[in-house]
Amino acid sequence: MEITQIQHGDLLVVNLNGRLDAHTAKSFEERLIPLIDQGNKRILADFSKLDYISSAGLRVLLMAARKLDDAGGKIALCGLKTPIKTVFDIAGFSSIFPIFSSRQEAITDFTK
Amino acid sequence: MSTKILVVDDEPDLELMISQKFRKQVRDRELLFVYAKSGVEALQKLQADSEMDIVLTDINMPEMDGLTLLAKLSEQYPLIKAVIVSAYDDMSNIRTALNRGAFDFVTKPIDFNDLEITLKKTIQEAHTFKRAVKDHDQLVAIQQELDVARKIQYSIVPRKFPPFPERNEFEVHAEMIPARDVGGDFYDFFLIDDGRLGFVIGDVSGKGVPAALFMAVSKTLLKATALKGVPPEECLQQVNRILYLESVAAMFVTIFYGILNTRTGEVDYCNGGHNPPYVLRADGRVEAAETTGGLVLGAMKNTAYKAKKIILQAGDGIFLFTDGVTEAMDRNNEQFTEARLEENLKQWPNTPLPDFVRNVIEAVKTFSSGAQQADDITILALRFLGKR
Numbered sequence: 053m054e055i056t057q058i059q060h061g062d063l064l065v066v067n068l069n070g071r072l073d074a075h076t077a078k079s080f081e082e083r084l085i086p087l088i089d090q091g092n093k094r095i096l097a098d099f100s101k102l103d104y105i106s107s108a109g110l111r112v113l114l115m116a117a118r119k120l121d122d123a124g125g126k127i128a129l130c131g132l133k134t135p136i137k138t139v140f141d142i143a144g145f146s147s148i149f150p151i152f153s154s155r156q157e158a159i160t161d162f163t164k
Numbered sequence: 165m166s167t168k169i170l171v172v173d174d175e176p177d178l179e180l181m182i183s184q185k186f187r188k189q190v191r192d193r194e195l196l197f198v199y200a201k202s203g204v205e206a207l208q209k210l211q212a213d214s215e216m217d218i219v220l221t222d223i224n225m226p227e228m229d230g231l232t233l234l235a236k237l238s239e240q241y242p243l244i245k246a247v248i249v250s251a252y253d254d255m256s257n258i259r260t261a262l263n264r265g266a267f268d269f270v271t272k273p274i275d276f277n278d279l280e281i282t283l284k285k286t287i288q289e290a291h292t293f294k295r296a297v298k299d300h301d302q303l304v305a306i307q308q309e310l311d312v313a314r315k316i317q318y319s320i321v322p323r324k325f326p327p328f329p330e331r332n333e334f335e336v337h338a339e340m341i342p343a344r345d346v347g348g349d350f351y352d353f354f355l356i357d358d359g360r361l362g363f364v365i366g367d368v369s370g371k372g373v374p375a376a377l378f379m380a381v382s383k384t385l386l387k388a389t390a391l392k393g394v395p396p397e398e399c400l401q402q403v404n405r406i407l408y409l410e411s412v413a414a415m416f417v418t419i420f421y422g423i424l425n426t427r428t429g430e431v432d433y434c435n436g437g438h439n440p441p442y443v444l445r446a447d448g449r450v451e452a453a454e455t456t457g458g459l460v461l462g463a464m465k466n467t468a469y470k471a472k473k474i475i476l477q478a479g480d481g482i483f484l485f486t487d488g489v490t491e492a493m494d495r496n497n498e499q500f501t502e503a504r505l506e507e508n509l510k511q512w513p514n515t516p517l518p519d520f521v522r523n524v525i526e527a528v529k530t531f532s533s534g535a536q537q538a539d540d541i542t543i544l545a546l547r548f549l550g551k552r
Contacts, residue, residue, distance in 0.1 A: 074371070074538075107367070107369040107370075107416075107418075107487075108369060108370070110369065110416075110460075111369045111370065111413070111414050111415065111416065112414075114414040114416065114463050115413065115414035118414060141455070141457075142437060142438070142439060142440070142455065143418065143437040143459070143460050144436070144437045144457060144458050144459030144460055144463075144467075145437075145459070145460075147457065147459060148459060148463070148464060
């Protein structure tokens with residue numbers, strides 16, 4: 053899995069490319085959590101190039117959401133492919149993460 | 165790494181030579197020498213210090229000679245490498261010593277260069293050997309940890325079937341095949357009172373011992389709460405609140421909890437983030453149970469859950485499973501999928517319940533034959549018979 057990041061004002065966009073499973077979740081965690089510890093309060097995870105997510109991947113997102121919650125921050129997601137949206141719906145994660153269809157829509161909402 | 169060497173000789177020559185010739189290595193703490201005057205004293209020193217790497221011993225000594233000491237060493241201290249000091253032409257003793265496990269020998273009068281080279285070689289061997297033993301021990305420890313996880317998982321789910329032989333209005337069967345590194349699946353079923361059967365399936369995020377422990381806590385909490393007779397949505401709400409406090413590193417569990425009214429066939433259920441089960445009709449229709457939109461348990465402190473209802477007629481049933489079934493992969497990384505599962509569920513009418521569950525498991529196994537099982541495979545099925 054490939055992880056890149058780009059800053060949009062005070063919004064940090066993290067792009068995920070590939071599969072977020074038990075094997076790759078660890079590297080995602082090691083990348084994402086320090087970003088929060090460094091003080092980033094608004095994070096958008098762009099899933100438009102993500103093909104698969106397992107419960108290990110969900111756990112990292114949950115960890116980030118809890119940390120940001122404590123810090124008064126927020127994490128949102130965008131570009132979820134249908135199978136990934138289904139996983140989010142089944143696990144009930146759609147109700148705890150703001151989900152946008154596109155990055156532009158998310159950026160507009162975040163910078164309101 | 166410093167090396168400890170026990171030098172055994174009844175005469176002072178060896179000690180004298182060593183303390184002169186290896187002065188630098190001793191000063192740099194590269195080598196540490198301990199001295200004994202007989203085999204008996206050597207064994208006492210070894211008993212007092214478990215860190216010894218090498219024994220350098222003379223053969224002819226009072227009390228206990230070097231050859232007897234060698235035999236004791238290979239019995240009691242198999243990790244220690246021994247080097248013997250023998251007379252130049254004493255082939256028979258050298259052979260005996262090597263047969264008793266000595267790693268090498270030096271001959272008298274001792275040539276310092278030869279001794280240094282021999283010791284160097286022996287030190288290398290001793291350390292390699294110790295490292296190999298350590299690596300092996302670590303592997304064994306990991307394996308044992310996995311075995312512990314598997315034992316927790318196996319021992320905590322009910323495994324006696326049929327579980328309620330005296331009841332003729334319903335039947336239950338379940339099977340679980342843990343993955344090699346244990347995925348934290350579980351199932352459970354219990355009578356809440358004479359007319360209500362509670363049934364559960366769950367899947368903890370994560371693997372190994374942490375997942376197994378979280379699984380054990382989840383299962384125990386759920387049953388204890390359910391036995392109070394609370395409706396499913398309230399049960400999940402209460403369990404979630406406690407699990408949230410237990411959830412280290414954002415660990416969570418998906419739980420489907422249903423209550424079957426054994427007289428009417430009504431099922432009240434609530435789904436906390438688990439794959440929706442299937443409703444299997446007596447005529448062979450396969451329907452996915454409506455989702456209830458509930459969040460996985462342990463994720464957020466205050467989560468509200470909603471319940472839904474299914475009505476079972478005689479011969480209908482419910483099929484619960486974990487994603488280890490649908491996401492089982494074959495050698496080409498292709499998944500078993502819901503579609504293949506649904507195809508297999510069509511044999512529901514007229515198949516005895518235990519056979520039905522086993523057939524599905526077999527179908528998954530056949531599909532993924534040759535590929536390593538990545539996740540636990542768990543199935544719980546119940547059939548409402550309706551008679552009383």
